[in-house]
Amino acid sequence: MNDHGTTTVERCAANETRHVCAYATPDLRRRLAGCPDGETLLLSMSRIGGRANVWRAAAVGDDGPSEAGAGGPDADGRPRASS
Secondary structure (H helix, E strand, O other): OOOOOOEEEEEHHHOEEEEEEEEOOHHHHHHHHOOOOOOOEEEEEEEOOOOOOEEEEEEEOOOOOOOOOOOOOOEEEOOEEOO
């Protein structure tokens, strides 16, 4: 996570990079901030806005329901600090 609270994740299945800028809960934000570079996990997320590559993290693993209808399927990601 960078100084602005953004976490960059890689959606491995689609070879795309997403920028997570909002978090469903403060605990989820802390959990993602503590992930080491290269860690693989299941991350449920939804798109924020219509055009930018900006996402909201909803849950990690079994923490909650998928938001597949709101911005794409669950993404397996490798959190790493963005620069």
